[in-house]
Amino acid sequence: xxxxxxxxxxxxxxxxxxxxxxxxxxxxxxxxxxxxxxxxxxxxxxxxxxxxxxxxxxxxxxxxxxxxxxxxxxxxxxxxxxxxxxxxxxxxxxxxxxxxxxxxxxxxxxxxxxxxxxxxxxxxxxxxxxxxxxxxxxxxxxxxxxxxxxxxxxxxxxxxxxxxxxxxxxxxxxxxxxxxxxxxxxxxxxxxxxxxxxxxxxxxxxxxxxxxxxxxxxxxxxxxxxxxxxxxxxxxxxxxxxxxxxxxxxxxxxxxxxxxxxxxxxxxxxxx
Amino acid sequence: xxxxxxxxxxxxxxxxxxxxxxxxxxxxxxxxxxxxxxxxxxxxxxxxxxxxxxxxxxxxxxxxxxxxxxxxxxxxxxxxxxxxxxxxxxxxxxxxxxxxxxxxxxxxxxxxxxxxxxxxxxxxxxxxxxxxxxxxxxxxxxxxxxxxxxxxxxxxxxxxxxxxxxxxxxxxxxxxxxxxxxxxxxxxxxxxxxxxxxxxxxxxxxxxxxxxxxxxxxxxxxxx
Numbered sequence: 001x002x003x004x005x006x007x008x009x010x011x012x013x014x015x016x017x018x019x020x021x022x023x024x025x026x027x028x029x030x031x032x033x034x035x036x037x038x039x040x041x042x043x044x045x046x047x048x049x050x051x052x053x054x055x056x057x058x059x060x061x062x063x064x065x066x067x068x069x070x071x072x073x074x075x076x077x078x079x080x081x082x083x084x085x086x087x088x089x090x091x092x093x094x095x096x097x098x099x100x101x102x103x104x105x106x107x108x109x110x111x112x113x114x115x116x117x118x119x120x121x122x123x124x125x126x127x128x129x130x131x132x133x134x135x136x137x138x139x140x141x142x143x144x145x146x147x148x149x150x151x152x153x154x155x156x157x158x159x160x161x162x163x164x165x166x167x168x169x170x171x172x173x174x175x176x177x178x179x180x181x182x183x184x185x186x187x188x189x190x191x192x193x194x195x196x197x198x199x200x201x202x203x204x205x206x207x208x209x210x211x212x213x214x215x216x217x218x219x220x221x222x223x224x225x226x227x228x229x230x231x232x233x234x235x236x237x238x239x240x241x242x243x244x245x246x247x248x249x250x251x252x253x254x255x256x257x258x259x260x261x262x263x264x265x266x267x268x269x270x271x272x
Numbered sequence: 273x274x275x276x277x278x279x280x281x282x283x284x285x286x287x288x289x290x291x292x293x294x295x296x297x298x299x300x301x302x303x304x305x306x307x308x309x310x311x312x313x314x315x316x317x318x319x320x321x322x323x324x325x326x327x328x329x330x331x332x333x334x335x336x337x338x339x340x341x342x343x344x345x346x347x348x349x350x351x352x353x354x355x356x357x358x359x360x361x362x363x364x365x366x367x368x369x370x371x372x373x374x375x376x377x378x379x380x381x382x383x384x385x386x387x388x389x390x391x392x393x394x395x396x397x398x399x400x401x402x403x404x405x406x407x408x409x410x411x412x413x414x415x416x417x418x419x420x421x422x423x424x425x426x427x428x429x430x431x432x433x434x435x436x437x438x439x440x441x442x443x444x445x446x447x448x449x450x451x452x453x454x455x456x457x458x459x460x461x462x463x464x465x466x467x468x469x470x471x472x473x474x475x476x477x478x479x480x481x482x483x484x485x486x487x488x489x490x491x492x493x494x495x496x
Binding site: 050051052054068070072075076077078080089090092093095136 | 273274277281284288342343344345346347348349350351417492
């Protein structure tokens with residue numbers, strides 16, 4: 001079932017087109033990644049889908065009962081409430097449909113906000129603010145989740161945790177749209193569809209099913225890697241371990257390495 | 273819950289940079305120094321306070337709406353209820369105007385023994401502020417889609433609000449103009465607060481109509 005359908009959408013701002021004739025649809029349990037360089041029009045596209053910009057042509061159709069959770073690239077509001085109160089306030093906006101209060105607290109802890117729960121939001125770092133904004137989008141238990149460049153100020157650990165949360169939503173029937181810059185390789189393989197926004201147009205990108213080169217850094221708390229993983233390791237130098245992971249085992253390896261206290265440095269597709 | 277969140281957000285928006293308290297302080301200072309500076313009777317003093325209240329409310333409303341456009345873009349998406357959002361904005365400004373009217377009314381030192389006259393004085397100041405706020409609301413698209421047309425319209429409406437109602441050119445369209453200047457002229461002619469009561473009702477109705485127009489005509493610009 002299509003949750004969101006975008007047909008021939010164009011948006012012009014101050015005499016130039018941010019994007020032209022964009023068409024795609026989002027269905028249940030689907031995750032879409034829109035990649036594009038800085039200034040390519042990703043934010044304008046997401047904001048037009050949300051109705052924050054008035055499109056010049058085309059149509060955005062939402063399924064009835066759609067609840068959209070949106071995480072902006074940067075929150076413009078000056079929020080002087082503390083993190084806990086702000087999250088709770090946002091949770092209550094959606095009444096019974098929202099996630100439970102305790103569940104939200106657990107998610108805040110999962111996103112590394114436990115120690116910051118009593119701090120005013122406007123005193124947080126950009127990365128922490130972004131995580132608060134992410135949890136606000138999640139708090140309403142959306143069936144359409146739209147994230148604008150959610151990993152820009154996150155380390156690999158929190159980026160991965162974000163993916164865990166939105167994958168869980170996706171598994172429960174939600175559709176997810178994530179806009180990321182082209183250089184982003186952390187989560188590339190988690191998506192069902194990938195689109196490239198370039199030259200004002202949106203084109204479909206093939207899903208890369210090849211192997212990935214993953215890089216981890218050992219810390220003093222890291223355990224010795226298991227035999228299974230050692231099998232894929234290609235180089236170990238200066239506490240950095242590189243692993244050539246087949247597509248279908250990438251997630252499992254990532255989980256295991258994080259559990260063994262290795263820091264995830266990034267990954268690249270070997271086809272690039 | 274949404275109302276509470278919006279009410280506190282909008283109140284903070286007005287108090288954040290201390291613009292409202294500072295303007296209110298300046299208004300009080302002006303009133304306290306009025307006799308010293310201008311040395312005139314109440315037929316000059318009260319109309320001056322009315323006009324001052326009008327501009328005070330207009331500037332505060334414009335400041336508020338401009339700041340709202342800049343800061344609350346994503347809040348609008350989260351609330352996703354235009355009528356609740358816009359009406360809460362109006363309620364917040366109406367409450368702040370009420371405070372302004374009470375404070376500036378007290379510092380006019382024009383209280384008399386008649387409670388009706390005192391009440392009318394406060395109502396005059398209050399409805400004048402509401403008209404100014406409603407004008408700013410009607411032209412709020414100057415921060416979104418009608419940058420120049422809305423700004424020029426605002427200037428024209430303000431000019432017409434304060435234009436001399438005895439002017440022969442404006443005589444036939446007087447009923448359609450905001451009755452602020454009418455209020456001033458009537459007070460100067462009668463020097464009686466209670467005589468302003470019919471005009472207070474007219475101002476109130478006028479402000480309501482302008483608020484209504486702004487509510488329905490700016491819906492398209494809500495999320496911009």
